[in-house]
Amino acid sequence: MVFRVGFRSSHLLLNRCLPHLRRGDRVALFKLAAASRRSLALLWPRETSRAFCSHLGDIAKKLRNEQVGKWSKDRVQQWVVAVLEADGLDPRRVDQVRAVFKDQSLIGKHLVTLTVQEMMAVGVALGPAKSLFEDIQELTGDATAIISRATHDANGLLVLADKLEGKLIKNLHKEPGLVEIPFVPRSATAAAFVKDVKTQLGILKDRGSLPKNQACLFEYATMSGSGKSRWGFETERLLSQKLSDACVSRVGLNFNGGTGGGNLDRVEAEHWSKQLPLDSVMAGLLFSRGLLLCSPRILHGLSGWLQKLELEEVIRALFAKAGRVSGHSRKQWENIIIVHLDELTMLNLDMGDNARALKTFANQLSEYNCNPESIGLVVPLITHTAPTPWMFNMTEVQIRRKHLIPFSFEESEKFFVGLE
Numbered sequence: 001m002v003f004r005v006g007f008r009s010s011h012l013l014l015n016r017c018l019p020h021l022r023r024g025d026r027v028a029l030f031k032l033a034a035a036s037r038r039s040l041a042l043l044w045p046r047e048t049s050r051a052f053c054s055h056l057g058d059i060a061k062k063l064r065n066e067q068v069g070k071w072s073k074d075r076v077q078q079w080v081v082a083v084l085e086a087d088g089l090d091p092r093r094v095d096q097v098r099a100v101f102k103d104q105s106l107i108g109k110h111l112v113t114l115t116v117q118e119m120m121a122v123g124v125a126l127g128p129a130k131s132l133f134e135d136i137q138e139l140t141g142d143a144t145a146i147i148s149r150a151t152h153d154a155n156g157l158l159v160l161a162d163k164l165e166g167k168l169i170k171n172l173h174k175e176p177g178l179v180e181i182p183f184v185p186r187s188a189t190a191a192a193f194v195k196d197v198k199t200q201l202g203i204l205k206d207r208g209s210l211p212k213n214q215a216c217l218f219e220y221a222t223m224s225g226s227g228k229s230r231w232g233f234e235t236e237r238l239l240s241q242k243l244s245d246a247c248v249s250r251v252g253l254n255f256n257g258g259t260g261g262g263n264l265d266r267v268e269a270e271h272w273s274k275q276l277p278l279d280s281v282m283a284g285l286l287f288s289r290g291l292l293l294c295s296p297r298i299l300h301g302l303s304g305w306l307q308k309l310e311l312e313e314v315i316r317a318l319f320a321k322a323g324r325v326s327g328h329s330r331k332q333w334e335n336i337i338i339v340h341l342d343e344l345t346m347l348n349l350d351m352g353d354n355a356r357a358l359k360t361f362a363n364q365l366s367e368y369n370c371n372p373e374s375i376g377l378v379v380p381l382i383t384h385t386a387p388t389p390w391m392f393n394m395t396e397v398q399i400r401r402k403h404l405i406p407f408s409f410e411e412s413e414k415f416f417v418g419l420e
Contacts, residue, residue: 068136071108077101079111083135084128097128111136143167143298152308154316161291161321171262171295173252173342175233176226189402193218193235194242196400197336200369200377201246205333208372212396215366219382219401228383229254232340235381239336248336249322251290256343265289266347268296273349275303278361283311286339290318315368319376335376339365344382363397 077098084094100123119129143164150160203210222228236250255266272281284306288296319335344358351357365380
C-alpha cells in the first residue's frame with residue numbers, strides 16, 4: 001500500500017513513529033519535501049514497520065549521497081585537504097593530492113563511486129587513496145565497510161559503536177505485554193536470585209574470580225511465554241533495586257522471535273556456527289545487540305572480521321559502555337551484566353549433540369567469571385516456556401534450575417494483554 005505524505009504530515013510521521021532515524025536523515029527528508037513542494041511517496045506495508053523503516057533508511061542514504069554529489073570542485077578539494085591533514089600527512093603531499101583532484105576536475109558526484117584503484121591510476125599514493133576512500137564510505141553511510149576496518153580490542157569496539165551512532169536502525173527485543181502492569185514473580189524466586197548473585201559478587205570481591213562450581217547458569221521456565229520473557233527484564237530492575245551500589249545492565253537475545261527484535265539472533269547464530277567457533281558466535285550476538293543496539297544481520301557477510309572477535313573483549317566493552325552511561329567507574333564486584341538467553345533451545349547449532357553444544361555455548365558466559373582478569377560479573381539468564389525437553393550434559397558449570405510456576409490461568413493471562 002502506498003501513502004502520499006506531504007511536508008507537514010511527514011514531520012508528524014517521522015518524528016513520532018520513527019524516532020530511531022538519524023536527526024540529519026529526518027531533516028534531509030523534510031528539506032526535500034519543502035524544496036519540491038510535492039508530497040513524498042513512501043512505501044509503507046502495514047504488516048511490518050521494519051520494511052518501512054528500511055525503505056526510509058534507503059531514502060536517507062540516497063539523500064546523503066546526493067548531498068555529497070552536489071559538491072563543487074572547490075568543495076571537493078577542501079574535503080581532500082581536511083581528511084589528509086587530519087591523517088597527519090605532510091603538507092606538501094597534501095597539496096599534491098589536492099592538485100590531482102583539481103587537474104582531474106573531480107566534483108561531488110564523482111566521489112560517490114570513486115575507488116582506490118581509480119585514485120591511484122591518476123597519481124594518488126596508496127595511503128592517501130585509502131584514507132579518502134574510507135571517508136567517502138563514512139560520508140555515504142556504508143556501515144559494513146566501517147565495521148570491516150575496525151580493530152577488535154574493547155576500545156576499538158567502543159570507538160566503532162560511536163562511529164556508527166545514528167547510521168543504524170536500532171532494533172532490540174522489547175518487553176512483551178503492557179509494561180505498566182508490574183511483573184510480580186514469586187517472592188521466594190526473586191529473593192533466591194538476588195541471594196545467589198550477591199554470593200557470586202562476594203566471592204569475586206574476595207578471590208578476584210569464581211570457581212567453576214559457583215559460576216552457574218540461571219535457568220527459569222513458566223507456562224506463560226510472555227511471563228518468562230518479562231522475567232528477563234525484571235531481573236535487571238530487581239538487581240538495580242536490591243544492589244544500589246552496583247552498575248547493572250542487560251543484553252537480550254531471543255532465539256524464538258521475541259517482541260520487536262525479530263528472529264535474526266537464531267538465524268545469524270545458526271549461519272555463523274557453520275563457519276565460526278562458538279566464541280565468535282556469542283561475541284557477534286552480544287556486539288550487535290549490546291553495543292550497536294541493532295540486529296546481528298549488520299554483521300552478515302563479515303565472517304572474516306567476526307572470526308577475530310573475542311567474547312572477552314566484547315564483554316569488556318559492554319562493561320565500559322555501562323560505566324560510561326552511569327557516569328561512575330566501579331570496582332570489579334560492582335559491575336553486573338545480565339545476558340538474557342530467551343528460548344535457547346530453539347537454537348540449532350548443527351553440531352551433532354545439540355544439547356551439549358547449547359550448554360557449551362551458554363557456559364562461555366559463566367566461564368568469563370572464572371577469569372582472574374574479569375572486570376565484572378556476567379549473569380547468564382536462560383528462560384524457556386515450560387516444559388522444556390533439554391537433556392543437556394552437565395559440566396563443571398552448574399545450572400540453577402527454577403520455575404516461575406505454578407501460575408494460575410488468570411495470572412498467566414495478564415502477560416498476554418496488549419500482545420498482537
